[in-house]
Amino acid sequence: MITRKILYSLGFLLLVGLAACNKFDEMNHDPSKSGSTQPEYLFTYGEKNAMDLIYAGTQNGSIGMLYAQYWTGDQANSSRYALDEGSNNALWSGLYITVNNLQESIRLNRLRQADVPAAKNQIACAWVMKAWIYQILADAYGNIPFSETNNLSKTITPKYDDAATVYKQLTDTLQAQIALMDETLPGFETGDGIFNGDMAKWKKLANSLLLRIAMREVDVNADAQKIIETAAPNAMTSNADNAEFKYLGVDPNAFPFNNSQREIIQYYVSSTLTDYMRNTHDPRLPVYARPATIPDTINGMRYGWSESDPDRKAAGYYSYPGSKVYSASMPGILMQYAEVEFILAEAAARGFATGDAATHYNNGVKSSVSYWADTSAANNFLANVPYTAGDWKNVIGTQKWLALYPQGLQGWFERNRLDPKKPNGDSLFLAPYNSIEDGSVKFVPYRLSYPKSEQTLNAASYQSAVQAMGGTDTQGSKKLWWDKY
Template structure:
């Protein structure tokens, strides 16, 4: 049953992909908001799988997300670590995310055209997933098409919406979807790879995503962030049992994207930024996040200095690849885990929000949840004694542990890195600029966004140009609205 769903979902995802790039379509003979040849469950599976496949691909997560989070550095291809953006990878990310949004938009359209007792819950679940995807888009590019992007017939060249306005609309949309979910009504079944149609878990995820949305805007709009977090934290995740993940079966066509079963992935080394900090704090996750260098006695984990050219005279002769679990065929695609929620609430408490517990309690819960996620039971108390919560340095303390807990979620870790601008708990620098220098004239330490795909300049030039001007320049040095430093 699952393989059949995936087969048809991939077909419809391909169709959506063709429609998604905001490109001019010379002939459309039907209303794309009223599809008649598919079913809601296929659209859901297509959206979930295509986004997860892209978010955990070596091309997008590997060369962009994990690099910008400074978890990894390039092996033979170092330019990505120096912020030279591969336009093919960038364009695929944009197109894939919009393709998934089109898939999800079909669900309420299908349900409107055909009686369906599960329509209310199906439409609400689609709404939650659209918020998740749209936040990734606007956090990555700042202003993006939103209100006009849902109808490719009416808006062949959609306008770009203001990022702050998108955030406000996403919060409203997410609230509506959460409120519409009804556990007493039918829903999806196995077509929902994430929760198997469990409405209660989707409601919990909705509340949790609201915390992500709110904390990201906290420095720019503290009052709104406080209101949203205080209103939603009680419905959010409370343990790893609530984690939202896409389960890969470990066999074609449903393998984890960064799977080295058929070929060894040698494109990336773990960075010295990650390895040196984890080793300094005796972090028990290090042996999972990275693997020893084979052939060196004793086998030891070594990082590669971030952004170090292959021609650098002092470049190490060997460095560690990411851990085998991270490259496993059955590794799960993470949408959100409890540890992120716990660290978000730790920060909220540190800011003085009323969230039921103090920052230290949530901080410890976040560390323990991350350890448990990776199967670590020994040495956790000792580790917490090494990295205690200290209120005076809460941004650095929470920031470093939240960053570590987001591995291998490259994009979310990058967003949190540039939002919090944290250092090590003692105040010393954690991140470094590329050792061999940046290849982008607008960026020295870290990009704040991706540039708009080149294809948009051809297909939607007027709006593309206006968007770049509105945000202060279409370059990687332009900060999102929620960055205030």
């Protein structure tokens, strides 16, 4: 469990790093000294701050959950991809601050490796967290600062690396760190809010992240098959391996977007989600959504429905997200076993040596339903959504999309990558009314535009990145390199 001392230290740790987007990505410490804090504190901050950002209402609610079409906004313009610059900048700068603190944890651990046997494991854990964060940045924005972000002595205006190159470096780094992990020694014995220092689980997470990376680039990287086949036997094997940050349920360590102190009313669950789940008798529906007050049943709202439309009913007619995902003790999900099984199912469907596609698909459905409901419900539900080899993309894609709830950003990335339809061929997602953010987004954004601060603080690198990605920095100007559907 995270110690109270570490939690109270988090505010101080904000002084340790400044955002890469503000071009100060590493504090100028004297390498001969230990620094003003400890690697454990920096690592705790890295875990918590990343989760606080990813699951904040301004990032997960207004970007991820809307773009994945799990939710729709009370005000229709919030569901038409009009990106709030404050939320966008907070995501970018906050994640780079977090990366900086994790890098400082690595630096301090390198100084004490000779005296602290667990230091190499702690370095590996910090690298796993960094890989997770960097993939999110690359999948949200495309080309990003990467290779020059931790070298203030060389530049305060880091270049943007090609996203495919970032992926290659993340893969190489994870593979190298997996090889260095020593399961006979602990990781962070204090300050690890995900696995409490259990290196066997950190190794499974690292292999699972390799699966996520390789599957996302599977249509553009011939090496993806080998990466998947090598990592698969060492990835998560049950819900007990889920990588989740354990919030304590009270401030300052409560799930960042919770209704324990106030009712959250700016989002409804979308009818895209509720209609499909109702039609398949999905036992997760009453957990993902709450009954509306008028009438007492679950009613999703059509995505992006204009508040001025006379056919749109009063607020009480539509359902808010479920109370569990608004709970102060809801964990911050980094990755779950269900996703691993859907990756392995897709890999098998593509002909990779990862076992039987139907078995992995069934395991993915059952593990997700068991997590939110119960095992008996999972077994019964499978009859309603059977695996069909000839339609694997839609069958796996729809259930993976549902299993990624409430990981809004990951749901959006996978929506773009697979563009699944319902298994009967009907459209799953709806285009909202007037869904044109900047003249180019007519259905769903391919990416986020870069924060506007980059145009002034890192102008030359910003302009080079924009030219490399099609010449226009908009959400709909160009698909990401791995998006082929």
